[in-house]
Amino acid sequence: MLRSVTGKTLFDQRRALLAWSMSLALLVAMYVAIWPSIRGQPSMSDLLDRMPEAMRSLFAMSGADMSTPTGYVKIELLSFMGPMLLLIYTIAAGAAAVAGEEDRHTLDLLLANPISRTRLVLHKLAAMALGTALLAAVMGVAMIAEGSLADMGLPVGAVLAAMLHMALLALVFGAFALAIGATSGRPGLSRAVPAVVAVLAYIVNGLGPVVSWLEPLQKLSPFYQYAGHDPLVTGVSLTGVAVAVGTVTVLVLLAVLGFRRRDVAA
Amino acid sequence: MAADLVVRTEGLTKAYGRTVALRDVDLTIERGEVFGYLGPNGAGKTTTLRLLMGFLRPTAGRAEVLGLDAWRDSVAVHRRVGYLSGEPALYDRMTGYQHATYIGYLCGTPDRDRIRTLADRLDLELDRPVRALSKGNRQKLAVVLALMAGPELLILDEPTSGLDPLVQQEYNAVLREHTAAGGTVLLSSHLLAEVQRTADRIGILRAGRLIAVERLDELRGKSLHHVTARFENEVTAADFAAVPGVRDVVVTDHALTCSAPQLALDTLLKQVSQHRVVDFECAEAELEETFMAFYGAGEGGAA
Numbered sequence: 278m279l280r281s282v283t284g285k286t287l288f289d290q291r292r293a294l295l296a297w298s299m300s301l302a303l304l305v306a307m308y309v310a311i312w313p314s315i316r317g318q319p320s321m322s323d324l325l326d327r328m329p330e331a332m333r334s335l336f337a338m339s340g341a342d343m344s345t346p347t348g349y350v351k352i353e354l355l356s357f358m359g360p361m362l363l364l365i366y367t368i369a370a371g372a373a374a375v376a377g378e379e380d381r382h383t384l385d386l387l388l389a390n391p392i393s394r395t396r397l398v399l400h401k402l403a404a405m406a407l408g409t410a411l412l413a414a415v416m417g418v419a420m421i422a423e424g425s426l427a428d429m430g431l432p433v434g435a436v437l438a439a440m441l442h443m444a445l446l447a448l449v450f451g452a453f454a455l456a457i458g459a460t461s462g463r464p465g466l467s468r469a470v471p472a473v474v475a476v477l478a479y480i481v482n483g484l485g486p487v488v489s490w491l492e493p494l495q496k497l498s499p500f501y502q503y504a505g506h507d508p509l510v511t512g513v514s515l516t517g518v519a520v521a522v523g524t525v526t527v528l529v530l531l532a533v534l535g536f537r538r539r540d541v542a543a
Numbered sequence: 544m545a546a547d548l549v550v551r552t553e554g555l556t557k558a559y560g561r562t563v564a565l566r567d568v569d570l571t572i573e574r575g576e577v578f579g580y581l582g583p584n585g586a587g588k589t590t591t592l593r594l595l596m597g598f599l600r601p602t603a604g605r606a607e608v609l610g611l612d613a614w615r616d617s618v619a620v621h622r623r624v625g626y627l628s629g630e631p632a633l634y635d636r637m638t639g640y641q642h643a644t645y646i647g648y649l650c651g652t653p654d655r656d657r658i659r660t661l662a663d664r665l666d667l668e669l670d671r672p673v674r675a676l677s678k679g680n681r682q683k684l685a686v687v688l689a690l691m692a693g694p695e696l697l698i699l700d701e702p703t704s705g706l707d708p709l710v711q712q713e714y715n716a717v718l719r720e721h722t723a724a725g726g727t728v729l730l731s732s733h734l735l736a737e738v739q740r741t742a743d744r745i746g747i748l749r750a751g752r753l754i755a756v757e758r759l760d761e762l763r764g765k766s767l768h769h770v771t772a773r774f775e776n777e778v779t780a781a782d783f784a785a786v787p788g789v790r791d792v793v794v795t796d797h798a799l800t801c802s803a804p805q806l807a808l809d810t811l812l813k814q815v816s817q818h819r820v821v822d823f824e825c826a827e828a829e830l831e832e833t834f835m836a837f838y839g840a841g842e843g844g845a846a
Contacts, residue, residue, distance in 0.1 A: 279641055279644045279648060285645050381632060382630065383632045385628045386631070386633065386688070387649075388596075389596060389626040389689075390621055390646060390649035391649070392618065540598065543589065543593065543629070
């Protein structure tokens with residue numbers, strides 16, 4: 278584990294990743310356990326239908342329908358809870374990557390070795406991507422495995438597609454935190470800005486269909502790339518993947534450029 | 544010629560906004576030297592060392608380490624340089640051995656025997672997490688990490704702070720072996736006493752300027768002596784103040800006290816012996832005092 282910066286970063290996170298994985302599996306189990314009682318309750322769907330349209334689009338992805346397993350999972354896990362949890366992980370990891378080490382003064386120890394700043398950023402990105410992949414996989418597998426116990430019959434391919442898009446969504450904001458941290462060296466700033474932007478992007482995507490002046494902005498939101506094509510129904514969207522990967526690439530490039538140009542604080 | 548220069552800076556300047564931390568420093572260090580970089584806290588010592596490590600980008604001028612540009616070629620520089628930061632930070636939850644393994648892999652492959660040997664010599668336990676170590680033991684671990692890859696140049700920022708005297712001796716021995724094997728050392732300190740046992744040359748930094756570079760043995764030639772003499776007859780201050788180099792001449796009643804550099808002692812002594820001497824005393828001052836006499840006390844800028 279200690280053979281590279283990637284390995285060491287994940288080694289540092291080993292307990293946190295274990296705790297995250299267990300919490301995610303439990304969370305999914307909780308929603309799955311509630312499902313049988315929701316299924317027989319038409320009033321839940323009525324409640325959704327009676328919600329103001331703006332609110333409904335904020336809390337549920339397209340075609341909110343609590344009466345089917347996919348609709349239930351979309352509303353409870355995929356539209357808000359899942360992305361929020363993964364974003365918390367990636368934004369924290371991105372901020373810790375460079376700015377966190379700098380804040381704890383360990384960046385000197387690291388950079389005194391023959392490793393370029395570019396490689397350091399790429400290793401930190403790799404660690405974040407692997408951590409995110411693990412958490413997304415845990416969530417996806419939990420949905421499929423635990424869901425089958427409750428006879429939810431979720432489509433395996435589509436669940437994995439949704440989790441791929443969710444992981445990419447989280448990585449976009451993680452890379453944003455990494456870029457701010459690498460350029461500024463300030464961990465607080467690199468957590469706060471992506472968090473605020475994520476909330477805005479979420480609102481823009483949710484209200485886009487309802488609020489006319491937000492509509493042109495909706496497609497710019499990473500949340501649209503994640504869920505606009507309804508991955509639990511239509512599977513992987515190559516455009517969505519390409520836009521997310523492109524965004525991450527640009528942000529990492531900015532991180533590298535910003536980090537290479539500046540002084541490192543003692 | 545340039546191949547023998549391990550460190551070479553030209554007009555090296557670092558400014559933060561309008562605050563100039565380091566101004567126009569020209570410094571050369573040759574292979575095999577131990578160079579003591581001295582100055583009060585805040586004079587720019589750490590800034591210089593961090594510029595040499597490529598952590599900071601020079602505002603003007605340039606710094607070369609082992610013939611490579613310290614900023615642009617920092618990765619190649621780091622392959623051949625060991626660095627000990629002024630306040631070494633480590634990973635709290637990792638053990639000393641985990642640190643050595645990680646840093647070892649970043650430099651290639653960890654040399655377990657060398658790590659063990661260094662740790663044993665400095666009396667350091669490697670299997671406890673850093674947060675359970677005392678300040679002195681953390682310092683030792685940081686020293687081991689800087690030394691373990693067998694670098695050509697060691698850049699040490701205040702290396703002996705926190706080490707107890709016994710460990711300091713062992714640590715000095717490690718440094719001597721390093722130079723005996725052709726290695727070079729640049730170490731900073733705010734205390735001359737800390738470097739005078741190990742350094743060949745010293746540079747004196749004040750308020751961001753390198754105000755003097757001296758061979759330690761030459762500085763010794765200038766070393767100040769306190770001279771006290773009592774005479775049978777009355778003497779006047781003017782008799783002694785005229786001797787070049789003599790300073791702080793005080794004549795009270797039949798007694799003289801003054802300070803003189805080693806080189807002025809002969810003339811002074813001849814002057815003294817023209818009178819009937821009752822008592823005579825001559826003692827070498829601390830190098831620190833010599834230092835202050837030549838380069839003045841703390842007030843900045845006047846160099």
